Structure formats: structure tokens, C-alpha cells
Amino acid sequence: MFDWLRTFQIWCSCREKQSLLLLALVGAVFLGLNLVFLGIYLICLCCCKREEESETKRPNLCCITWTAVVAGLICCAAVGIGFYGNSETNDGVYQLIYALNNANRTLSEIDSLVSNTSVQMKVALEQHLARLNEIFATRGDYVQTLKFLQQMAGNIVLQLSGLPVWNDVTVDLSQVAGEVGYVEYYRWLSYLLLFILDLVICLTACLGLAKHSKCLLIVILCCGLFTLILSWSSFAADVSGAVGTSDFCMAPDKFIMNMTQSDLSAEIVRYYLYCSQSLTNPFQQALTIYQRSLTTMQIQIQGLMQFALPLFPTAERDLLGIQQLLNKSEGSLHQLTAMLDCRGLHKDYLDALIGICYDGVEGLLYLILFSLLAAVSFSTVICAVPRAWKHLASRDRDYDDIDEEDPFNPQARRIAAHNPSRGQLRSFCSYSSSLGSQTSLQPPAQTISNAPVSEYMNQAVLFGGNPRYENVPLIGRGSPPPTYSPSMRATYLSVNDDHRRQHGPQFPA
Structure with a gap:
């Protein structure tokens, strides 16, 4: 039966992975459609040549400038939204890691208290009782009291052994926290570098359009295509992460119970997940027997110190040692009762859910919006670069159409200044x-x-x-x-x- 349930759980997890892969393919489809649109636009721009008239040149340049300005503003807004979303996701993930570490620390302390108390009852108490048996060998009633103390110590050890061992759970929690922290660090750093890259490309685009540099326009076009691919890739990753996290947040209790059913009983897991007054504490019986046995042992030790110590002064050291051991065990009992209570671990569980299901999912949604705005911005830049290139080419042709031998041509003056060895310019009437x-033609007299x-x-x-x-x-x-x-x-x-x-x-x- 349990093998069938485990197989069904693995099959469901495989189905979830397939669903997330399909969501990731949606980003690839959007990237393909975006590239197809840009390709059609560039083909239409190359094929449909407009007449380059002087009155239409200025509006085209103005349109290119405003397009670049709008694309830059959209890119800056996208980067701002991305910074906020990245910070929110990082805060949510680190809240999850803090809750996991806190729960791990609590469960580790529980195991430590149980193991230390068991060792004290088995080893230290046995040594004191063995020496007292030699001292009280002549008194049968005192020997019976020592046997009763040993029986009560056995009950305490038995009840402690019935408590769940959290060693496997703490190992899993520490492993999950380490992996999540490792992935989150590089995720946060990758998005930070992506934000910086977007801003640098936007500034380069503005500089290239302002300087009318063809080299910068080529660099902008290549970097824009690369950043467009990164934007849609981040979109696919964020959508997959948001959907997968949302599925977990819809029924986190069921998911945790399925994951821990091989290590813990369903009663214990339900006690910590819901922590309601209607649920009984599964450790209440063991803790009650522990407390009663400890109280009985303390009463017996008080009687021996009152009646047997005047007769056997050499037994004082062992009796005081047993009394001190019982006091430590009582302190361990109070700590163990507080740690096994559901309120502490349930609070850590709620903190983890709030971190991953609220801050984390909210940050992923903002990152999805960033990816969409960045894709729109760089698509606009890629559409504006060919028009700017066409404008620069038409301006160069206009300069080429001017006669270089015209003495009033600024370009001819620049050429003459840089090339003084060039032949002299011929005048209008040589x-x-x-x-x-x-x-x-005779020159008039008045002009002589x-x-x-x-x-x-x-x-x-x-x-x-x-x-x-x-x-x-x-x-x-x-x-x-x-x-x-x-x-x-x-x-x-x-x-x-x-x-x-x-x-x-x-x-x-």
C-alpha cells in the first residue's frame, strides 16, 4: 500500500515537472513570435523605400528620437520594477531559510535533550545505585527502594525512547535551506547583472543616436537582440517559478504530509501543521509518565536522605549526586515540554509560508512584469535602429551630392583644410x-x-x-x-x- 502511494507521488511530481516545462516553453514561443515580428518589420523597412524629400526628413528624425526616448523610459521603469521584485523575492526566500534554520535548531535541541537525559538515567544513575546497593546491603528495605528508583528510571528512558527522533528531519531541513540559499544567491546576482546590462544598453542607445555613430548602432542592435533573448528567458523562468510556488501554496499541508509520511506519523505532522486546541498533544502521555516517575524518584531520595543518611553517612555523596541528577532531569523535562509544544514549530511553519507564498510570489510577479517591459523596450530599440541607420545613410548621400569644388561647401572646406596638397579650386568664371x-566683352568705364x-x-x-x-x-x-x-x-x-x-x-x- 505504501509502495503504491510512493509511486503515485513520484508520478504526480513528474506530471508537475512536465507542466512547468510546458510553461517554460511558453516563453520560448513568445520569443519566437517576437523575433518573427522583428524580422517582418525589417524586411518591410528594406523593401518599402520611401521618397527621401527634404520636408519629410525632419519628421522622421523627430520620430526616431521620440521612439528612443520612450524606449529608454520604459527600460528605466522596467529596471525599477525589477529591482523591487528582486528585493521582495530575496526577502521572502531568506525568511523561508530563517524559518527552516530555526525549526532545525529546535528539533536538534529536542534530540539533544532526549539523548542527554537518557544517558544520565542509564549511566550516571546506574553508577550511583550500584554504590548505594553495596552500602545498604545490610538493610533490605533500603535495597528495595533502590530497585524502585531503578525501575522509575527505566520508565523515564522508555518514554524518552518513544519520542520521535528528528535527526533525519533536521538533515533534510538543513539540506533544503543550504540548497535554497545557494540558488537564491546566484538568482539575485544574475538579475542584478541583468538590470545593469539593460541600463548600459539603454544609455549606449541614447549615446549612439545622439552621436550619429554607425558603430554604436551596430553594437546596440546586437546587444538588443541578446538582451531580448535574456528577457524572454527570465520571463519563462519567473512564470514557471510563480506557478510552481502557487501550486505549493494552495495546499502546503498536503504536500508536507506526503513528503514526511515515511519519517513521521500523520498525527504528529497534523499536530504541528494545524496546532489547534481540538487536537491532543501526541507527546502528552509520555511527558506525563516522565514527570510522575521523576517526582516519585525525588520523593524516594528525600526519604533515604532523611532516614538512611544518619545510619550510613558514607551514602551522602551518592544520594546528593542522584538528587542533583534528578534536578537536571526536571529542567530538561520543562525544556522538552516547551519545545515539543506545537506553537513554536507552527510559528516557524507560518513564517516560512508567508515568506515564500506572499513575498516570494509577489516578487516573482514583479519580475514577470519587468521581463515583459524589457522585451517591449528592446523591441522598440531594435525597430528604431534601422530607421536611424537609414537616416544617417541619406544624410551621407546628401553630402555626397554637393559639388566638392564649390568654395561655399562646408565639406569642401574641411577637405581642403585636411588635404592642403589638393589642387586649387577653380573660380566660377576662370x-x-x-x-x-x-x-x-568690353569692361565698362565706371567699373574701372x-x-x-x-x-x-x-x-x-x-x-x-x-x-x-x-x-x-x-x-x-x-x-x-x-x-x-x-x-x-x-x-x-x-x-x-x-x-x-x-x-x-x-x-x-
Whole structure:
């Protein structure tokens, strides 16, 4: 019958493990759906190319910025919720460990008291009675009293041997507490590192979008995918832990009775689990016999000290030793009665349930919420990174479309500053492009300047960085004065002299 029950319990535990594995697979399914959605989004973004017009560039950049800001805020909120949930779970687990250690300490003290009292009644009392038998050998009534004392001591040892031995239970409790503490330490540390990683990736994302760095965007994309996998993995683990703990908390008494049925009787386990006044103490009879036997022994010892000690003074040492041993046994009886009472162990049991079923489950629920928010946040970041990359690529193309030979192009100025050995920039109206029009275009008289050639050359160097040879004056348009080559200036001066000789001075002095 018991073998069949044990087999059924193992089968049920296997079914529970299968259920928890199915719940863990739910997280894997959500991860797969999330990755499929991101893949479809990226494919649509690559295939559906929008027209890059100047009026639409600024709204797209604003949308990317606000998307990154919202994702960062969601990530910060998720990390805050995760910190709270991790702390609550840790407090609940350590409350469970404290309750287990306290119960373990109580049961160990019970075993220690029982074993010490049994040894005193078997060894120390036997030695005193053996010496007293030699002293009282001539008095038969005193010898009968000593035999009665030995019989009462045997009753006490018999009752103590009937009490349950908690050695196996304490070993199991200490093992459970050690394993739970070991797992909880690394669980708490893992979540702490995950929180730090999420914050670092969020800050890196903001820095990459602010600096317009393509390298940082690639790093953000890879780290975002990795953190997304970690978020859904933590979601699966938290869901499995919360459901498994909730199943235990729905009927913890039944679970404990099934686990301890091979070591303890159902009456004892029920006494400590419920601790109601309607339940009788299963140790009451043994403790009562213990107390009565001890009281009877103390009365007999008092009689021997009163009547036999004047006749046998040498028996005083052994009688006082037995009296002291009985006093210690009485103190052990009071301690044993208090420790075997259900109120102490029942309080530890309730503390353990409150720690694991309230604080622990509440913390796991907050961690589940953290995992969901973190997955949403990093999915948003992954969706924003390709758009930011596309914006940077379009901006680079816009810079590439500008003529590098344009002297007013900032990019050309930067190139000229970093590459001084590059060839000189050609002007808008170069000398080589206007040689054929020198005879048709005559410079107007009002634009003629009598400044020397060196002044024009100095002005050309000031405004352009190198001399330019132009044939169209730009002074009327607010530009620097033009410069001329020596041949152009000679031609211009000859034409001006011919004009003066033909017309002569109109207003003679």
C-alpha cells in the first residue's frame, strides 16, 4: 500500500515537472513570435523605400528620437520594477531559510535533550545505585527502594525512547535551506547583472543616436537582440517559478504530509501543521509518565536522605549526586515540554509560508512584469535602429551630392583644410573659360579701378586663398574685386589709352 502511494507521488511530481516545462516553453514561443515580428518589420523597412524629400526628413528624425526616448523610459521603469521584485523575492526566500534554520535548531535541541537525559538515567544513575546497593546491603528495605528508583528510571528512558527522533528531519531541513540559499544567491546576482546590462544598453542607445555613430548602432542592435533573448528567458523562468510556488501554496499541508509520511506519523505532522486546541498533544502521555516517575524518584531520595543518611553517612555523596541528577532531569523535562509544544514549530511553519507564498510570489510577479517591459523596450530599440541607420545613410548621400569644388561647401572646406596638397579650386568664371570672349566683352568705364595690380592680387589671396584670373567684375554685386592676368591688364590699358586719344579731354583745364 505504501509502495503504491510512493509511486503515485513520484508520478504526480513528474506530471508537475512536465507542466512547468510546458510553461517554460511558453516563453520560448513568445520569443519566437517576437523575433518573427522583428524580422517582418525589417524586411518591410528594406523593401518599402520611401521618397527621401527634404520636408519629410525632419519628421522622421523627430520620430526616431521620440521612439528612443520612450524606449529608454520604459527600460528605466522596467529596471525599477525589477529591482523591487528582486528585493521582495530575496526577502521572502531568506525568511523561508530563517524559518527552516530555526525549526532545525529546535528539533536538534529536542534530540539533544532526549539523548542527554537518557544517558544520565542509564549511566550516571546506574553508577550511583550500584554504590548505594553495596552500602545498604545490610538493610533490605533500603535495597528495595533502590530497585524502585531503578525501575522509575527505566520508565523515564522508555518514554524518552518513544519520542520521535528528528535527526533525519533536521538533515533534510538543513539540506533544503543550504540548497535554497545557494540558488537564491546566484538568482539575485544574475538579475542584478541583468538590470545593469539593460541600463548600459539603454544609455549606449541614447549615446549612439545622439552621436550619429554607425558603430554604436551596430553594437546596440546586437546587444538588443541578446538582451531580448535574456528577457524572454527570465520571463519563462519567473512564470514557471510563480506557478510552481502557487501550486505549493494552495495546499502546503498536503504536500508536507506526503513528503514526511515515511519519517513521521500523520498525527504528529497534523499536530504541528494545524496546532489547534481540538487536537491532543501526541507527546502528552509520555511527558506525563516522565514527570510522575521523576517526582516519585525525588520523593524516594528525600526519604533515604532523611532516614538512611544518619545510619550510613558514607551514602551522602551518592544520594546528593542522584538528587542533583534528578534536578537536571526536571529542567530538561520543562525544556522538552516547551519545545515539543506545537506553537513554536507552527510559528516557524507560518513564517516560512508567508515568506515564500506572499513575498516570494509577489516578487516573482514583479519580475514577470519587468521581463515583459524589457522585451517591449528592446523591441522598440531594435525597430528604431534601422530607421536611424537609414537616416544617417541619406544624410551621407546628401553630402555626397554637393559639388566638392564649390568654395561655399562646408565639406569642401574641411577637405581642403585636411588635404592642403589638393589642387586649387577653380573660380566660377576662370580665365581659361573666358579667353574667347575677351574681344566681345568690353569692361565698362565706371567699373574701372585705378588700384595697382598688387592690391587686386592681395585681395584675391585674402578672399580665395589663391589668385584667380577673372574677366567679369563682381564689385557691383558686393563680391571682392576681380583680379586680372598681366596680358588682360595690358589689353585693357591699351584699349583705355586708345579711347582717351580718340575723344580727348572734354573739359580742358
